[in-house]
Amino acid sequence: MSLTSMLIVATEGFTPPGPGDFELPGFFGTSVTKPMLQLVLAAIVVVGFFYLASRRGAMVPGKLQYVGESAYGMVRNSIGRDIIGSHDFMKFVPYLFAIFFFLLLNNLFGSIPGIQFPTFSRASMAYALAALSWIIYNAVGIKKHGALGYLKLQSVPSGVKGPILLLLVPLEFFSNILVRPVTLALRLFANMFAGHILLILFATGGEYMLIHGAALIKPVGVLAWVLAIAISFLELLVQFLQAYVFTLLNAMYIQGALADEH
Amino acid sequence: MKPLVVLAAAAEGEPNPLAFHLTEFLLALVVFGILYFLMKTKVVPNFEKTFSERTAAIEGGLQAAESKQAEVDAKMAALEKQLGDARHEAARIREEAREQGAAIVAELRAQGQAEQARIIEAGKAQISAERQQAATSLKAEVGSLATSLAGKIVGESLDDDARSSRVVDRFLADLEAHQQGAN
Secondary structure (H helix, E strand, O other), X not given: OHHHHHHHHHOOOOOOOOHHHHOOOOHHHOOXXXXXXXXXXXXXXXXXXXXXXXXXXXXXXXXXXXXXXXXXXXXXXXXHHHHHOOOOHHHOHHHHHHHHHHHHHHHHOXXXXXXXXXXXXXHHHHHHXXXXXXXXXXXXXXXXXXXXXXXXXXXXXXXXXXXXXXXXXXXHHHHHHHHHHHHHHHHHHHHHHHHXXXXXXXXXXXXXXXXXXXXXXXXXXHHXXXXXXXXXXXXXXXXXXXXXXXXXXXXXXXXXXHOOOO | OHXXXXXXXXXXXXXXXXXXOHHXXXXXXXXXXXXXXXXXXXHHHHHHHHHXXXXXXXXXXXXXXXXXXXXXXXXXXXXXXHHHHHHHHHHHHXXXXXXXXXXXXXXXXXXXXXXXXXXXXXXXHHHHHHHHHHHHHHHHHHHHHHHXXXXXXXXXXXXXXXXXXXXXXXXXXXXXXXXXXXX
């Protein structure tokens, strides 16, 4: 952010991008905004694609089915089965599968031309998914161990004895029960928010320097655009990684709640 | 620590990006809920069905191949057994044929010897019968021949040697001619 302030000082009259850029107006005077439509669109596309890919169920898959099966198999096996374990994982596969591709597409909306807005840069939407995952992993744990058993599992580290527990129990409770949903939501939101704001900054800043800058500044504007392109590719990676990490952490929390020992 | 910076910006009149909007929160839950429901009921079962069918097909194929192999092995064993039996049978038949051949040869030889003996016997009997017959007919003719020869000799002059030998020659020629005519 210090970069932003430097630029503000260097170029008078330039309006740096800010949180205001994420407050989009509703369509046609309604309160329906672009990210809301994106949520719905992502859900439709994800279900539509995987429904079409899975519908035929041929023994020897065609291209579409192969892509669908590979994508499903990745979440099912390398996130679901490998982390939760082959005994319980099938129950959670639909959830992990849905959340991964829902997040992935919504994040990629930040880079898809014509949309170019990452849905989960709206914090409330990230809160929703984080709250859901908090409810799910706690419910799973309480169902398996009972409320007290689950609290003990999450708060009392095994193999630790004596007065150190006085320190560890509140810490563990805090980190496992209270902090997790917050970090889940903020990690997703902040990455999408920051990536998008960075792109706006380089794009509009480059434009400003090209148009209003002195002759010597103009090449810097071009450089800013080149960097914007580079950052776009970085963003693609971040968008994928955030979807992956969110899903992976969900699986790990569920596994932790199901585990017999901490 | 972007959120903090953003919070600071929000204090200056910018909207707070961390602010909670109930509409967006609920919409995200509802949309994701529907997505989850559709994935769980329409998509995942399809994929799982395909996966398990594929596993079953592969395992079924392996089993089918194994049973086919077993079948082929059994057939091979049966064929080898049949072949062994056939060889055994052939050897037995050959042995039998050899024995039969030897028996036939021995029998034929015995028959041949018997025939030979019989032919020799028959030849001997015929010869002796013919000799008997010749002797009998000779005995019958000798008297008349001697008588006829004596008459002729007596009819001619007996002192001339040349004449007497002529008479004997003529007699023998007559006899020969007679015999040829008889034959």
